[in-house]
Amino acid sequence: MKQDLIYFLPELIVSITVLFLFLLDCFIGKRSRRIFPVIAFIGIAAMMLANKSSSPLPSARFFSDMMVFDHVSVLFKYIFGLAGLIAIVIANGSHELEKVDKANYFTLLTALVLGMMLLANAHHFLMIYLSLEMVSLLSYILTGSLQGSRRSSEASLKYVIYGGVASGIMAYGISILYGLTGSMTLTGVAEFLRMNAVSKTALYTSVLMIMAGFGFKVASVPFHMWCPDVYEGAPTPFTAFLSVGPKAAGFAVLLRFFFGALSQTTTSGIEPIKIIGLPALLGGLSIATMTLGNLAALQQKSMKRLLAYSSIAHAGYMLLALVALNAEAVTGVIFYLSVYLLMNLGAFLVLIIVGDQLGSEDISVFQGLSKRGPFAALLSIVMTVFMFSLTGIPPMAGFIGKFYLFGSVIKSGHYTLAVIGMLNSVVSLYYYIRVVKIMYFDEPVDGRNLTTPMVSHASTVFALALLTIYLGLFWNGLANIVGQAKLF
Amino acid sequence: MQLAFFYFFSGLSILSALFVIFFRNTLSAAIALVVTLFGVACLFGLLEAHFLAAMQVLVYAGAVMVLFLFVIMLMNLGREELLKIKLAFLGIIGVITGVCLAILLVTRFMGLSAPLLSLDLGVEYGTVKSVGKLLFGEYLIPFELTSILLLVAIIGAITLARKPQS
Structure with a gap:
């Protein structure tokens, strides 16, 4: 039990932070609300330190096989922690969240990080279900946190209804899988499937149904419908977090499900369970997801909706790597998620800085941004970096991310899929570059200049841009760390 | 039957x-x-x-x-x-x-x-004792997670339902 708690230390720290913040809310007055983001920040930073000290431990399963500890879980905890820290910095001082109760917002955000950590390390279907529900519930609440805003409430309600249906279907799928294999743990399912023959149709049905829950979290077709409306209605600082955090958690659990329950590791590598056409299913899903995301993004007028469809497209790219189902795919997905975290949060932060001052979230607000004073000129360069990186143009980090993703697909021999993925990147070039174009070649609609925002916002956005370029030039360090990560 | x-x-x-x-x-x-x-x-x-x-x-x-x-x-x-x-x-x-x-x-x-x-x-199957043993033994972590989940849900519901502060 003591050993179990050592593995659980990062989660424990975040849980204590959350409970402490809840209690603090009861005792502290309205004046000193500023302390909440500080404590949440310290809690998550402490989690990352504990995570660092636990990284040399060997892989293990703990709490009677409920959870798993391995290097992939360590990496995902870093990703969630970083996303949480940046989300706190972004939310602190945003104009949009001025009227929101800060105490609750930051506490629930920290709880969301906890839910994502549990989801990424779950080894038992009960844990997967519970932590998925925790992530979803908190996402609904934070989406609707703009009180009195019709859009925000509507987005939250849509999210709840979609989420309820998706998790219901997933729970049914899990029950079928349990009925088939008699096991609730991921590796237990794999063990049973290796030894025994089961009804192919029933297994296929259950996997499809479970995919409903996971697909909903990563916003893949056909469970993407909530994404644009929720992204648009939610307060932008939370949208930024929603587009990277819960999505990364969704991919973590997808990796565990496909590599843990539906494949087996042999001496020659990882092999998917033969009886179901997993590559065909995932390949179809991923092509549909990226194509729909990219085509729909072409005609968006709102920047938030554009980034929503772009996040659907990026989910499609990452699903592509899952088709490959090899060790490179794990590396590819985790590397891409870390890069995507930097560039997408960066793009959202630029939108928040510009939107807060000019009072709109349409793409037209970027018209002639480079001519709105010295800070705006600098911000335009930063935005260009993020847009190029999201497209996947060298020397930005997005290019290296796509390189690893498509590399794993090519290595597994699915050349057609890789070509479709690259063609999709070309399509995405149009709408990303259009933002850059209107920033530099259009004239501003009015004479307002951008003033320098808060130091924390400005420094974060520049740091994210620098990291995006840095990882595009010197990716070896990160790639080595990610490449050594082993699942289970 | x-x-x-x-x-x-x-x-x-x-x-x-x-x-x-x-x-x-x-x-x-x-x-x-x-x-x-x-x-x-x-x-x-x-x-x-x-x-x-x-x-x-x-x-x-x-x-x-x-x-x-x-x-x-x-x-x-x-x-x-x-x-x-x-x-x-x-x-x-x-x-x-x-x-x-x-x-x-x-x-x-x-x-x-x-x-x-x-x-x-x-x-013993299905008795309170065996269910309790499972709940507080093997399934302790999901049990505890449920309590956090419910706590968060309650606080979230209050946050959403409360009148906006002016």
């Missing part, structure tokens, strides 16, 4: 679950849900899980349903606000998919449940 009861109670819960969806009056739908939950409780009883059966009746058919009824009463829905069922194109597709899925599941799972029914269960 046991099999006859099984089919009776599962039929009852499926039928009343359909009623939950198709009743226009929310109050009738809620009452139909009570019947569904009761049917599920009986199924638990047939599986020797007596404690779970009792809890199902107490918590779901009792406490949760009373809350549902209170909410319906407080919302005071008028006739015009009740949901109108329109079997549009998508609805028809949904029905067809559902029927296909049902046929598939029934045909594919016919032979699967047989060995599970003949399992030799100990004397």
Whole structure:
């Protein structure tokens, strides 16, 4: 039990932070609300330190096989922690969240990080279900946190209804899988499937149904419908977090499900369970997801909706790597998620800085941004970096991310899929570059200049841009760390 | 005999679950849900899980349903606000998919449940003691996670329902 708690230390720290913040809310007055983001920040930073000290431990399963500890879980905890820290910095001082109760917002955000950590390390279907529900519930609440805003409430309600249906279907799928294999743990399912023959149709049905829950979290077709409306209605600082955090958690659990329950590791590598056409299913899903995301993004007028469809497209790219189902795919997905975290949060932060001052979230607000004073000129360069990186143009980090993703697909021999993925990147070039174009070649609609925002916002956005370029030039360090990560 | 009861109670819960969806009056739908939950409780009883059966009746058919009824009463829905069922194109597709899925599941799972029914269960199976042992032993972490989940849900609901601060 003591050993179990050592593995659980990062989660424990975040849980204590959350409970402490809840209690603090009861005792502290309205004046000193500023302390909440500080404590949440310290809690998550402490989690990352504990995570660092636990990284040399060997892989293990703990709490009677409920959870798993391995290097992939360590990496995902870093990703969630970083996303949480940046989300706190972004939310602190945003104009949009001025009227929101800060105490609750930051506490629930920290709880969301906890839910994502549990989801990424779950080894038992009960844990997967519970932590998925925790992530979803908190996402609904934070989406609707703009009180009195019709859009925000509507987005939250849509999210709840979609989420309820998706998790219901997933729970049914899990029950079928349990009925088939008699096991609730991921590796237990794999063990049973290796030894025994089961009804192919029933297994296929259950996997499809479970995919409903996971697909909903990563916003893949056909469970993407909530994404644009929720992204648009939610307060932008939370949208930024929603587009990277819960999505990364969704991919973590997808990796565990496909590599843990539906494949087996042999001496020659990882092999998917033969009886179901997993590559065909995932390949179809991923092509549909990226194509729909990219085509729909072409005609968006709102920047938030554009980034929503772009996040659907990026989910499609990452699903592509899952088709490959090899060790490179794990590396590819985790590397891409870390890069995507930097560039997408960066793009959202630029939108928040510009939107807060000019009072709109349409793409037209970027018209002639480079001519709105010295800070705006600098911000335009930063935005260009993020847009190029999201497209996947060298020397930005997005290019290296796509390189690893498509590399794993090519290595597994699915050349057609890789070509479709690259063609999709070309399509995405149009709408990303259009933002850059209107920033530099259009004239501003009015004479307002951008003033320098808060130091924390400005420094974060520049740091994210620098990291995006840095990882595009010197990716070896990160790639080595990610490449050594082993699942289970 | 046991099999006859099984089919009776599962039929009852499926039928009343359909009623939950198709009743226009929310109050009738809620009452139909009570019947569904009761049917599920009986199924638990047939599986020797007596404690779970009792809890199902107490918590779901009792406490949760009373809350549902209170909410319906407080919302005071008028006739015009009740949901109108329109079997549009998508609805028809949904029905067809559902029927296909049902046929598939029934045909594919016919032979699967047989060995599970003949399992030799100990004397303690389904008692409060054994459920408690499982809940506070093997399933301790999900149990604790549920408590955090509920806490967060309560606080979230309060956050959303509270009047905006001026």
